[in-house]
Amino acid sequence: MAPATVIDGKKAAASVIEAVKGAAAGLEVEAGVKTGLAVVIVGDDPASHAYVSSKSKMAKECGFNSIQHTLPAETTQGALARLVQSLNGDPSIHGILVQLPLPKHLDSDDIIQSIKPEKDVDGLHVVNAGKLATGDLETGLISCTPAGAMLLVRSIHGEDLSGLNAVVIGRSNLFGKPMAQLLLNANATVTTAHSRTKDLASVARGADILVAAVGRPEMVKANWVKPGATVIDVGINRIAAPERGEGKSRLVGDVAYGQASEVAAAITPVPGGVGPMTIAMLMANTVIAAHRAAGKKPPKF
DSSP: OOEEEEHHHHHHHHHHHHHHHHHHHHHHHHHOOOEEEEEEEOOOOOHHHHHHHHHHHHHHTTEEEEEEEEOTTOOOOOOHHHHHHHTOOOOOOOOOESSSSTTTTTTTTHHHHHGGGGOTTOOHHHHHHHHTTTOOOTTTTOOOHHHHHHHHHHHOOOOTTTEEEEEEEEEOOOTHHHHHHHHHHHEEEEEEOOOTTTTTTHHHHHOOOEEEOOOOTOHHHHHHHSSEEEEEEEOOEEEEEEGTTTEEEEOOBBOOOHTTTTTSEEEOOOOOOOHHHHHHHHHHHHHHEEEEEETOOOOOO
């Protein structure tokens, strides 16, 4: 069998970013509107700060007006809620992103649901989740990681997945559920599997498109993969790598990449697969939101 096609997320993300830049520049020329993204971070979690600075940097690169609000860890629920309300009311801001996780004393769901759905570029508001569930991809905003993963699926299979079996391992609101709905919307036959699924391996083996999002390092083995399947690995797990030296670690996905790539026809690597797509789709959602706010037809990605 030929070796698996490695699906290059970096390359796919770069082409999304190019399209976003063009769309943002076009909107500015046509409507005099500069796309605005506000990112809110509370506390000093280093991983969150690294994510936020890469999002802010990418927004600037796309030609957006990029605003960052950094709040101290002891910020109250009321103060955070007031900031979100002021951003909701600011016509120059088209996307609002509150970086999760928030410090323990804050109710993050309450904050996320207070973001105006049309500015919810993370796609986490129940209105956006509901639009996706009812197949309204025209007016809602889709959660960034599943949107990016779906773009990678389409790069292999095209727009129409009729006749293909898709299995999504994982049922989180953040990824598993929206991913299953996107696949369903593209006419795949979809199974959502999870930790309570009986004989998970044999369910996975039925998939033409296998999507793993469970957060368990290298759980999906070669014998879980149907020969010739497309494997999308959403896991990002840091594991010890003593072979690299003491205290060193490396990133792996939820799929045992080395062995699965001998069976699959196409597979996403970790890192460099789904990861880069998330931030690219965040930029795409923001420029879509800006177009809608200006009454212009948004670009398609």
